[in-house]
Amino acid sequence: MTTAQTSAGSLIREWRTRRRMSQLDLAMEADISQRHLSFVESGRSAPSRDMVLHLAEQLEIPLRQRNQLLLAAGFAPSFGERQLTDASLAPAMAAVEIVLKGHEPFPALAVDRHWNLVAANAAIGPFLANVVEASLLTPPVNVLRLSLHPGGVAPRIVNLAEWRAHLLDRLKRQNDATGDPVLVELERELRTYPSGLKGNRPVPVEPNAIVHPLRLAHGDAVLSFISTITVFGTPLDVTLSELAIESFFPADEQTGAALTRLARDRAAKAP
Missing domain, CATH: 3.30.450.180 (Beta-Lactamase)
Incomplete structure (x- = not known):
């Protein structure tokens, strides 16, 4: 179990709590088992890149914070960030x-x-x-x-x-x-x-x-x-x-x- 995995799971749990969703609610929205989600949040299971983005979509996490979640899970950010003058x-x-x-x-x-x-x-x-x-x-x-x-x-x-x-x-x-x-x-x-x-x-x-x-x-x-x-x-x-x-x-x-x-x-x- 790595720090990145634990951090990613903690962030997912934090966003789920912020959205006032239970584990069961999010699992049903994401079409995954509650057991799988529990393992992800506790760090017992490392989420894939696609799973991180899928959960972020269900939780309506802003793009900036999705990048942070990907980094916490050990992946490169998916969304660019440019200056307005770019x-x-x-x-x-x-x-x-x-x-x-x-x-x-x-x-x-x-x-x-x-x-x-x-x-x-x-x-x-x-x-x-x-x-x-x-x-x-x-x-x-x-x-x-x-x-x-x-x-x-x-x-x-x-x-x-x-x-x-x-x-x-x-x-x-x-x-x-x-x-x-x-x-x-x-x-x-x-x-x-x-x-x-x-x-x-x-x-x-x-x-x-x-x-x-x-x-x-x-x-x-x-x-x-x-x-x-x-x-x-x-x-x-x-x-x-x-x-x-x-x-x-x-x-x-x-x-x-x-x-x-x-x-x-x-x-x-x-x-």
């Missing part, structure tokens, strides 16, 4: 730019696995106005930190308590799914920021709401947004699998009209 990712990055540009006059941005800003369109301006803590805009710009920091966008978020709870819930679910220590530390940091609530009052929930809106003060107006997340459908590269585009849409006619006016103003000032 020539082989140029078509994918071009697609990101098309999506961002095509979403104008509404804001959209792309982030990596740690919520660091990768790219944004020209309509993102209202989100960056009046940020008083300059370090928040120093690359790499962390979008969640920028949003919730008291020196960032937070003072202009009209429904800060609700939006903060929404973002922290998203981050917690991402932590539960990936176990990324950087995100765990980010969540811990963000929870120390002001909540927008006095005392122990619960976060308000709007009656009949179907999505979490973002309401942002901009000048004398309040811009109201709903958002969607877009990811690549079948990535085989780690970096690409961790890239996400968040697109903001106007939640009311006034916001749509205001964003259209801002776009016209930008066009008029362009050289």
Whole structure:
């Protein structure tokens, strides 16, 4: 019994526990015997490369962590990890730019696995106005930190308590799914920021709401947004699998009209 085998089994057990699956549940999903899975997890049986990848698929383990699992089992990683500037990712990055540009006059941005800003369109301006803590805009710009920091966008978020709870819930679910220590530390940091609530009052929930809106003060107006997340459908590269585009849409006619006016103003000032 090798350390690699024991480590691989421990990782599989850890991911199974994180997914709240029993050994029997995973064995049935993977179409293997519970006895075999038990032997793999305990290190009494060394899983093949195909078995490692098969179990990782059933557990919906992210590509980065699948590579780690393969290494623990004594195999080479299956999924490449390239820099976003790598020539082989140029078509994918071009697609990101098309999506961002095509979403104008509404804001959209792309982030990596740690919520660091990768790219944004020209309509993102209202989100960056009046940020008083300059370090928040120093690359790499962390979008969640920028949003919730008291020196960032937070003072202009009209429904800060609700939006903060929404973002922290998203981050917690991402932590539960990936176990990324950087995100765990980010969540811990963000929870120390002001909540927008006095005392122990619960976060308000709007009656009949179907999505979490973002309401942002901009000048004398309040811009109201709903958002969607877009990811690549079948990535085989780690970096690409961790890239996400968040697109903001106007939640009311006034916001749509205001964003259209801002776009016209930008066009008029362009050289």
